[in-house]
Amino acid sequence: MVQTPPPPRTAEDAAWILRLATPISTTAHGPLAGLHFAVKDNIDVAGLPTTAACPGFGYRADEHAMVVQRLLDAGASVAGKTNMDQFACGLNGTRSPYGPVPNAFDARYVCGGSSSGSAWTVARGQVDFALGTDTAGSGRVPAGLNNIVGLKPSKGLVSARGVLPAAQSVDCVSIFAPTVALAARVRHAAMGHDCADPYSRRLRLERSPYPQRFRFGVPDELVFFGDELARAAFADAVARLRELGGTPVTIDYRPLREAASLLYDSALVAERYAAVRAFFDGHADEVVEPVRGILASGSGYAAWELCEAQTRLRALAQRADAMWEHIDLLVVPTAPTHYTIAQMHADPVALNRNLGAYTNFVNLLDYAALSVPSTLRADGLPFGITLIGRSGSDLQLAELGQRYHHATGLPQGATDLPLPAPAAIPGLAVPATVKLAVVGAHLSGMALNPQLTERGARLLARTETAPDYRLFALPGTTPPKPGLLRIDPGMGHRIAVEVWEMPMEQYGSFVALVPPPLAIATLRLADGSAVQGFVCEAFSILDARDISHFGGWRAYLALQRSDAVPAF
Incomplete structure (x- = not known):
């Protein structure tokens, strides 16, 4: 049995699983030349171990994941691998034998996961951008909790070949960056159809911005679990979107909430078990709780139950689709509250579920999403919102997200650096x-x-x-x-x-x-x-x-x- 690594001594120890003294690069030229990025430890980098925060599972990658290769070809350099919730199963960043990753603003609080290490390195300014993954919100919740941008592309836009699946049919590679413009540049360099990825697809992106006067959906059910600072911050966000030309429209949140519940409370969880079945069946004792229990629960479903859950999801998608007749995009809090690491250890399942109150449905229903910083609360903790659009709305979300982010006047991540001037969103057709x-x-x-x-x-x-x-x-x-x-x-x-x-x-x-x-x-x-x-x-x-x-x-x-x- 592989021994658990010693607990980290510092936040930096917890965030980095492997930080390279000499970054990996292939060219000094390209649209991302000179930029350094971190890679979540369920994404392959040739010559480096991929452990998915489970040392016993670890292997040395023979080749780069497709997304890493494309970014290297664009001139960027890999700075190292980052910590994560084990097997990308969690939204809080404490489910790792390498230790919990703390919030970049207050080490008592969770960073958010599962892409916790990647978010921390960007928020602290240690890299220019970082790769995460997003199945149920892992590319958004850490962004919202750390005052950075979390870009979750439309499914299939960025290849997931060379990424250890969490739930392969809904997985996305995500991008963390201090600004929307940089995240959009990285996405533009990374995207492209990959016939070797069974879930890659050729998507036609909407190239025109949202209308000058746009309509944004707001859930009729808003929960903040007693966090009044978060409630007030979201009200302020709605007011700011009004100033940018938006009109709020209340939408029925029930089909979205019910779809989100299927991710863990139905036979759909079998896909998480399937992703690591070969290892898990013989080494379950090397998996941390509650990840072990979640994966084990996926092994007990019958095929008919999976079919039933998939049909239920399609029915909910049909109900949810009605909202797009009345709105251009949906706006939600990225996360409803902050929790301390101690609170999360004391109640790891319920509090983790709470963090995903506004994220779990997005990939299941095939939407694109962009988490952008919104404010620093009175207690010094960040609050972010997520802009959600139909599949293919990635460029539109980036254009509006950049305008929103710059209207906040916030610094970059947990640094004192001001936001740079807004920049063009690659691929967007902008009128004069x-x-x-x-x-x-x-x-x-x-x-x-x-x-x-x-x-x-x-x-x-x-x-x-x-x-x-x-x-x-x-x-x-x-x-x-x-x-x-x-x-x-x-x-x-x-x-x-x-x-x-x-x-x-x-x-x-x-x-x-x-x-x-x-x-x-x-x-x-x-x-x-x-x-x-x-x-x-x-x-x-x-x-x-x-x-x-x-x-x-x-x-x-x-x-x-x-x-x-x-x-x-």
């Missing part, structure tokens, strides 16, 4: 647009904002100008408006702005609405980029109040309403 910075009455929620939204404009980001401007409250304007005046470089203030993206075909009609003394000119933002934006003519500030020190129009109005500033 213009970026416009607004500073006053056109801000979200203000009187003239409908002039943007009715033209299909999308909120891209909240940011600041370069320190080259002064802001004035212009007298006699209805509704009240500020004027932004450019002065000598570095001699002014950083002024809060919102950057919107408008279809070019609508831009002319918008500019025609701009009254003097306001005008549209080129503005320089804090990151050095340039966009179109509102300015004012110099003569208009002669009788105007300089409000630059407030940092923005919204802050000035808030203090004015509180009587801290006399009305103009």
Whole structure:
């Protein structure tokens, strides 16, 4: 019997099963050149062991998994193998003889699994991206709990050849990254039909973004298991999606919830047993609990019971399909709450099930999904949401997910690094647009904002100008408006702005609405980029109040309403 490895001394020990001193690479050229990635330990890397967090099962891989080979060919380098819930059976990251992987923000809490080690390495900035797998949410829950992006492609889009199955018919290779744009680049390099993978397929991806005014489904049953911080965070997420042009639509969650229950509470669990049957039947004592019990339960079903479960799943899929007549995508919390490692050890089955409240149905019903960071809660723990679309909606989810992520203003993972500027989503056909910075009455929620939204404009980001401007409250304007005046470089203030993206075909009609003394000119933002934006003519500030020190129009109005500033 193989001895259990010693417990890890640090979080890094727990996350990495094998970290290479010299990364594996095949070329220095390609779209991913210079990037390093970690690989979950159920995915083969030639010359390295694959243990699936079960040392007795381990073998040395003779060749790379197809996804690893494609990423190497694209110029990326393998940095090592990462810890996981054993045999990819779990959503919490504590079911491993190599030790539990802690949350990247607070080591008392679970990281989420089964792709826990891969998520931790990305959240801590140790690699540029990482590969995980996702059968029931393992590529999403760790992302949501660690403030990173978790991209779960449509089934069959990325080859799973060379990946130890968990439940082969629903398995996906997943991608963790600090930004949506990078995750999308990796997916683009990794995807492609593979005739040697029985579940690979040729998918036609939808190349157009979601409509300017989109509809997003919200479950009529929302559970957070007593976590009011998570409940409030999801309400904030719905509000942010409204600002981006979305309209929430309540959907019947019952068929999704019932489909999710089939994964472990029906004969469908037999597929998990089938994946490791040859090893498990002779070595069950080398498998940790509760993984051992879950796999063993799959061995007792009859063929007729599996057929019955598959038919039940198809019936639920038909019921769930009705929601797509009313929505463009579905939005759910990635995970409903956080649990400590101690709590998870005390009640490993029920709490693990809770973490999958919004994930288990996705692959069973053949959907694509993207988990994006949403907020850092008052207790310092991350909260994420998942955008879910029909199979083939991967590019649409990435486009909306990137806009949402950048609207949060969050850092990258558990680092202090700010998000970089949004980047193009490979493969997405984007119509001609213009970026416009607004500073006053056109801000979200203000009187003239409908002039943007009715033209299909999308909120891209909240940011600041370069320190080259002064802001004035212009007298006699209805509704009240500020004027932004450019002065000598570095001699002014950083002024809060919102950057919107408008279809070019609508831009002319918008500019025609701009009254003097306001005008549209080129503005320089804090990151050095340039966009179109509102300015004012110099003569208009002669009788105007300089409000630059407030940092923005919204802050000035808030203090004015509180009587801290006399009305103009």
